[in-house]
């Protein structure tokens with residue numbers, strides 16, 4: 066993966082890879098299902114996603130979807146080991162205890178990845194990080210990372226703890242992203258996960274995006290997801306509707322040209338579906 070990312074830095078196209086290697090050696094699927102506000106019929110919807118081929122599920126205690134995800138995993142006719150579960154702890158939590166609570170809600174023995182949901186008001190979450198390290202040491206999670214951190218906050222966390230997070234999960238679309246954050250993460254072997262990769266539906270009707278999608282015979286949502294895959298960024302689109310869910314998986318059989326990748330990057334206006342890109 067590192068070689069591919071270096072090629073990306075030189076402006077070359079990434080060959081599509083269905084998984085990424087984290088700097089700890091763990092393997093993470095390149096695409097996952099978001100579950101924020103997937104509160105109704107969560108278990109049935111997540112089970113449908115697993116059966117459709119999703120191998121990664123993103124959640125957090127404050128999404129109130131963990132119990133439904135746990136139920137779906139219990140009913141799924143496949144191996145827990147083959148599904149990558151991401152959950153998060155809040156900035157006011159005791160990280161170790163909160164990880165335990167998350168696992169109990171999810172009814173699983175370990176998470177694949179636990180993230181600090183957002184940096185705390187004071188400091189950069191050193192105590193949270195130490196709690197997550199303990200959770201990892203005790204086998205409660207395979208990997209640990211952060212979400213909504215700026216470059217400076219990650220640097221400070223690394224300075225204080227001597228360890229790089231494997232992931233920074235941030236809001237990320239062609240309309241709102243940070244080339245500086247991408248460069249920083251590539252240089253340091255941190256994977257960016259894209260939250261709200263479909264702009265929460267706000268920009269799917271954008272004229273330029275829609276025209277380009279039509280040229281590829283794809284939907285705007287598929288183009289947004291594919292753009293992330295080719296950047297080496299891991300999109301986590303949320304879909305309640307099964308047609309959306311299936312559509313969002315049909316992104317592995319076409320390639321956006323380097324020229325169109327650049328045109329999509331040029332749409333950047335620091336758009337945020339929630340008001341402000343928190344990591345700038």
Ligand SMILES: NC(=O)c1ccc[n+]([C@@H]2O[C@H](COP(=O)([O-])OP(=O)(O)OC[C@H]3O[C@@H](n4cnc5c(N)ncnc54)[C@H](OP(=O)(O)O)[C@@H]3O)[C@@H](O)[C@H]2O)c1
Nearest residue numbers: 099100101260261262263264265286302303304305306309
């Ligand atoms: N770490 C953080 O702080 C943070 C913050 C926000 C989100 N997240 C994570 O990121 C995930 C995704 O973000 P999000 O849920 O905010 O927004 P999103 O994935 O950008 O957009 C979800 C919306 O897009 C619609 N949609 C899905 N597929 C579509 C398609 N093919 N065509 C048209 N519309 C489509 C969905 O409709 P239906 O549901 O009706 O199908 C839903 O209304 C979250 O669920 C959560 O797991 C993390």
